[in-house]
Amino acid sequence: MSFLENAFTANNTKIYRRVQDFLAVVTLLSILSLVLETVPALSSYHKFFVFVEWLAVLIFSFEYLARLKVSHPKWKYPLSFFGIIDLVAILPTFIGLGNFTFLKSARALRIIRMLRMMRLAKMSRRGLVSEKDTSILALNVIIYFAVLLTALLFTGTAMYLVEPNISAFSSIPAGMWWSLKVFMAGIQVVEPSTFLGEIFFVLTRFIGLLLLGLLVGVVGNVFRIILIEK
Numbered sequence: 001m002s003f004l005e006n007a008f009t010a011n012n013t014k015i016y017r018r019v020q021d022f023l024a025v026v027t028l029l030s031i032l033s034l035v036l037e038t039v040p041a042l043s044s045y046h047k048f049f050v051f052v053e054w055l056a057v058l059i060f061s062f063e064y065l066a067r068l069k070v071s072h073p074k075w076k077y078p079l080s081f082f083g084i085i086d087l088v089a090i091l092p093t094f095i096g097l098g099n100f101t102f103l104k105s106a107r108a109l110r111i112i113r114m115l116r117m118m119r120l121a122k123m124s125r126r127g128l129v130s131e132k133d134t135s136i137l138a139l140n141v142i143i144y145f146a147v148l149l150t151a152l153l154f155t156g157t158a159m160y161l162v163e164p165n166i167s168a169f170s171s172i173p174a175g176m177w178w179s180l181k182v183f184m185a186g187i188q189v190v191e192p193s194t195f196l197g198e199i200f201f202v203l204t205r206f207i208g209l210l211l212l213g214l215l216v217g218v219v220g221n222v223f224r225i226i227l228i229e230k
Contacts (some may be wrong), residue, residue, distance in 0.1 A: 002070070004066050008066055029052065033053060034172075037049040038172045057094070060086065061094075064090060067086070144214055156173070156178070159200055163197045168190040179204055
């Protein structure tokens with residue numbers, strides 16, 4: 001087995017785990033850079049954000065080519081769900097589609113990579129005995145917050161793009177803060193002024209309900225384990 005196969009397909013090896021951890025860190029830093037780049041007060045750091053963008057894109061490009069090389073058959077990876085996401089994440093920067101506003105929308109999808117690794121971690125725990133329930137519960141909690149962060153990124157970015165004339169959406173962090181208040185319900189928020197904004201407003205409300213249901217499930221698991229231990 002080659003080094004690339006060990007690094008990208010052999011999920012029981014140390015090198016595979018290290019590579020995935022490294023890519024996870026790069027993914028988070030890339031998204032954080034794209035989010036902060038929209039904050040007007042940080043405009044003086046534009047060159048730094050561009051540097052981070054290109055560094056991340058080069059790393060993700062190498063990953064894409066490596067996964068393509070070890071994919072059997074060759075078409076399996078590029079046509080897969082995550083293969084398409086990986087391609088969407090790097091293409092805009094290389095071919096210069098739009099400006100950084102467009103790239104924020106596309107690159108925010110990279111956070112799904114975190115869910116991908118969590119799914120692998122969860123699958124590796126199948127069939128474990130009941131004393132491992134605590135670790136499974138911890139993983140479920142991590143997954144919940146990962147889903148919450150993904151939802152905040154998606155809705156916050158969407159509102160930032162479709163409502164450019166409202167100060168409440170002056171940056172992606174501002175949009176994420178608005179989304180969090182919508183998720184919590186009962187808190188008065190600024191209403192969108194465009195048709196697309198209204199659509200995403202309704203969608204944000206719906207996502208908030210789904211997150212509430214997921215949270216209820218996680219809390220239910222906590223009480224279940226407490227009762228089992230007693």
